Amino acid sequence: MSTSSFPPSPIPLLTSVASYRRWRQRAFDEGKSVGFVPTMGALHDGHLSLVQRSLAENELTVLSIFVNPAQFAPHEDLATYPRTLPGDLELLTAQQVTVGEAVRKASAVFLPSVQDMYPSGISQDVSAQKGAFVEMKGYGHQMEGASRPTFFRGVATVVTKLFNAVQPTNAYFGQKDIQQALLLRRLCKDLLFPHPEADHVHIVPTTRDPNDGLALSSRNAYLSANERKFAPALYKALQYAESVWSNGESKDRCISKAVAVIDEVKAQAAIDGVDVRLDYIEMNDSETFDVVDASSNHRLAADIPVILSGALWVGRTRLIDNIVVGDLNRIIR
Structure with missing residues (x-):
């Protein structure tokens, strides 16, 4: 594809795998x-924090932009997912980090086509798909996978393709999508990736709105001004559950307290005509993703962090968030 169809950019735009x-x-x-x-x-400050980390730690930094059809179920928002390439390039061009006497900026933007990424074609209907796909057996059905059963198959497939094409020394993902990031770290380990090696898949802390703590996400753009007021409810519920856990309460008690926070916000939102619906709040082992036993408390194995996570619908927008309970350094690095 010719770069003439793309906005002008001082950063090289690489539009094919070749x-x-x-x-x-x-x-x-x-x-x-x-x-x-x-x-x-649809870049935001969360993405830019990953870029800044990469600039600080690598001589060259590449950012890819590819809306992956394989991780959207047929009923999900592929067609309406925000596409803001001119603004994305402006934001990326403004990023720089000084290392010694060198000023580092983004070195390239990889903009592959759907045809390049899926030479055999691609359908959002898994039963109609043909070609090679990647599955993470035993790790993709919990947490987000319970609500989006084909999601991680799509993620694992496209990231395998991207890693094979890009061959990065280091790769950077945000904590907001923690299950995805941990799965990709395991993917690199299980499939013996040399670029990147599993230890070079980095998970960077979630970037949040400084006023109310809402995790930054491209999908936040879907929220109306009225809906946006209720969007931080999930993070507040998770924070409350974490505090209850820290006080030695059982996992079951933590979840029930978090759900109570959501129920209160749901009632307030209904008065304003906003539909707030809880998808899930759960606590999972960070290595196996298995659900933590309902009677468990803070005396779990200290060396295995617990992921306290949830998903919340605000209007038609599905928001996700998480807090890591335990030794954060085992995950966020």
């Missing part, structure tokens, strides 16, 4: 490290 591989070979030849931030566009 053009990217030529760029990457030069980096290999020069012995330079490459950091990678995979995105679906």
